[in-house]
Amino acid sequence: MSGPFSAIVAGLRHVGKMTIDGVWRLGFVTRFLFAVLLASGQSLTRIHLTIRELYFSGVLSLLIITVSGLFVGLVLGLQGYDILQRYGSADAVGVMVALSLLRELGPVIAALLFASRAGSAITAEIGLMKTTEQLKAMDMMAVNPIARVVAPRFWGGVLSMPLLAALFSAMGVFGGWLITVVVIGVDDGAFWSQMQAAVEFDYDVLNGVIKSLVFGTVVSLIAVFEGYDCEPTAEGVSRAITRTVVTSALAILALDFVLTSFMFRG
Amino acid sequence: MEFVATAAERDAPLVSLRDVRFAYGERPVLRGIDLSVHRGQVVAIMGGSGCGKTTLLRLIGGQLKASAGTVEVDGRDVGGLGRAELYAMRRRMGMLFQFGALFTDMSVFDNVAFPLREHTDLPPSMISDLVLMKLQAVGLRGAASLRPGELSGGMARRVALARAVALDPMLILYDEPFAGLDPISLGIIGQLIRRLNDALGASSVMVTHDVHESLEIVDYIYFVSEGRIVAQGTPGEIRASADPFVHQFVNAEADGPVPFHYPAPSIGSLLGAGAA
Ligand SMILES: Nc1ncnc2c1ncn2[C@@H]1O[C@H](COP(=O)(O)OP(=O)(O)OP(=O)(O)O)[C@@H](O)[C@H]1O
Numbered sequence: 001m002s003g004p005f006s007a008i009v010a011g012l013r014h015v016g017k018m019t020i021d022g023v024w025r026l027g028f029v030t031r032f033l034f035a036v037l038l039a040s041g042q043s044l045t046r047i048h049l050t051i052r053e054l055y056f057s058g059v060l061s062l063l064i065i066t067v068s069g070l071f072v073g074l075v076l077g078l079q080g081y082d083i084l085q086r087y088g089s090a091d092a093v094g095v096m097v098a099l100s101l102l103r104e105l106g107p108v109i110a111a112l113l114f115a116s117r118a119g120s121a122i123t124a125e126i127g128l129m130k131t132t133e134q135l136k137a138m139d140m141m142a143v144n145p146i147a148r149v150v151a152p153r154f155w156g157g158v159l160s161m162p163l164l165a166a167l168f169s170a171m172g173v174f175g176g177w178l179i180t181v182v183v184i185g186v187d188d189g190a191f192w193s194q195m196q197a198a199v200e201f202d203y204d205v206l207n208g209v210i211k212s213l214v215f216g217t218v219v220s221l222i223a224v225f226e227g228y229d230c231e232p233t234a235e236g237v238s239r240a241i242t243r244t245v246v247t248s249a250l251a252i253l254a255l256d257f258v259l260t261s262f263m264f265r266g
Numbered sequence: 267m268e269f270v271a272t273a274a275e276r277d278a279p280l281v282s283l284r285d286v287r288f289a290y291g292e293r294p295v296l297r298g299i300d301l302s303v304h305r306g307q308v309v310a311i312m313g314g315s316g317c318g319k320t321t322l323l324r325l326i327g328g329q330l331k332a333s334a335g336t337v338e339v340d341g342r343d344v345g346g347l348g349r350a351e352l353y354a355m356r357r358r359m360g361m362l363f364q365f366g367a368l369f370t371d372m373s374v375f376d377n378v379a380f381p382l383r384e385h386t387d388l389p390p391s392m393i394s395d396l397v398l399m400k401l402q403a404v405g406l407r408g409a410a411s412l413r414p415g416e417l418s419g420g421m422a423r424r425v426a427l428a429r430a431v432a433l434d435p436m437l438i439l440y441d442e443p444f445a446g447l448d449p450i451s452l453g454i455i456g457q458l459i460r461r462l463n464d465a466l467g468a469s470s471v472m473v474t475h476d477v478h479e480s481l482e483i484v485d486y487i488y489f490v491s492e493g494r495i496v497a498q499g500t501p502g503e504i505r506a507s508a509d510p511f512v513h514q515f516v517n518a519e520a521d522g523p524v525p526f527h528y529p530a531p532s533i534g535s536l537l538g539a540g541a542a
């Protein structure tokens with residue numbers, strides 16, 4: 001066989017192999033998730049382990065989340081004002097800023113930032129512990145590394161994500177207020193009262209929180225899995241970190257579409 | 267009860283491997299190993315790089331399962347243990363890893379305290395006393411607050427040693443305790459291994475390729491080559507041995523039964539193929 005035909009066959013083979021590998025990997029991740037859940041008892045009984053990870057993934061992401069939230073809010077305020085004032089409803093800019101943040105931008109951007117700030121750090125840390133045989137040493141000391149190392153990091157990430165998304169949204173609303181009310185001169189009372197009237201807790205806020213919980217779970221799972229599964233070499237760890245960031249970003253955006261289509265169909 | 271051992275049990279070896287085989291995928295590494303470690307002994311397993319020494323220790327520690335043969339520790343078949351039983355057994359084992367494997371996010375003190383905190387309910391003051399005693403035994407009490415990154419290779423090895431014996435194990439496994447050490451540290455580690463073994467009433471298995479240091483401190487030596495035990499004996503017997511393998515190893519000769527090269531097609535055929 002030769003010519004274009006064999007190239008097509010080779011291409012199809014490649015696609016097939018990637019699909020099969022992907023399905024296998026998904027299976028591994030699922031089994032890993034169950035192993036983590038089964039070994040999660042210690043994360044509760046020795047809560048300081050989880051709190052420590054909550055600190056590392058949550059508190060250390062505070063700066064980037066705060067600053068990014070503020071800037072996103074500023075931009076939303078500018079764009080929102082520009083569009084809404086054409087229709088003479090510049091007062092509604094508060095509603096627009098708040099709803100875009102609570103429903104979409106808060107959970108999604110906070111999760112993307114969380115994946116690149118905390119997710120990559122978790123993968124790197126677990127990967128290096130594997131590479132330097134610290135996980136094996138722990139296992140030889142009759143301490144289960146999934147319970148002692150993986151589960152607390154997983155739960156730390158799951159718990160910090162909704163808090164970070166909420167902070168992101170709050171900072172964004174503040175940024176939007178700053179640019180439209182303080183700088184441009186939109187009416188302060190209208191900004192807040194319209195927002196209060198339009199934002200529903202059960203619908204907008206709750207669905208946003210659910211989104212950020214889902215993203216937090218997925219990103220944390222990807223981060224701990226890639227670290228635990230990495231090839232124990234320097235290149236292996238660096239590849240795993242890249243995979244964490246890329247896979248998390250794709251998963252967040254795809255899941256956001258799925259969740260939105262279930263949650264917000266008007 | 268467990269503590270009242272009969273004479274037969276006391277005399278039975280603590281570790282015994284019978285016809286143990288192991289392969290990574292298709293490549294056989296161990297091809298039928300028989301060895302035993304009696305209680306109180308320090309036993310060395312020697313052989314060239316890549317002959318399967320680390321693999322052998324992993325089999326004893328239950329991190330790998332033999333594809334054939336049995337690995338028994340304290341009368342129990344390690345390969346047949348469930349996770350809980352294996353963990354119960356490992357609490358009575360200490361292992362020194364080839365590269366120390368200290369936890370890099372903890373201080374020296376916390377590293378040594380780790381097994382105590384995980385497996386005992388001792389109050390902090392007691393843990394502190396025990397940790398300082400172990401660090402004193404390896405001469406590093408003054409380094410308790412340092413981070414692993416601030417230690418030299420030899421110091422890290424000694425900290426790892428203190429951590430391995432934190433729970434007063436019945437069996438201590440050492441993977442290359444001498445690799446990369448200067449002659450003085452090497453002597454210190456050697457003496458420590460012997461002293462700790464005798465003080466704890468433990469047994470030790472030491473994997474190494476340092477013949478001279480081992481001959482000084484061990485009770486028995488096995489030589490491994492090509493996945494088999496090729497020679498064994500007490501240090502006296504080994505020194506007097508006429509076996510060509512032992513002779514090559516003890517005198518560090520490049521030529522002899524131990525090949526220098528990893529198995530490969532002859533270099534002539536490769537060079538020839540390149541020219542063709
Ligand atoms: N995880 C693995 N997967 C595949 N092959 C392996 C693996 N670990 C070791 N090997 C192979 O098994 C053989 C024995 O390895 P092992 O680590 O037991 O050697 P060793 O005697 O400890 O060597 P050294 O003295 O260099 O530490 C080596 O040839 C190595 O290539």
Ligand SMILES: [Mg+2]
Binds near residue numbers: 319320364442
């Ligand atoms: Mg080795």
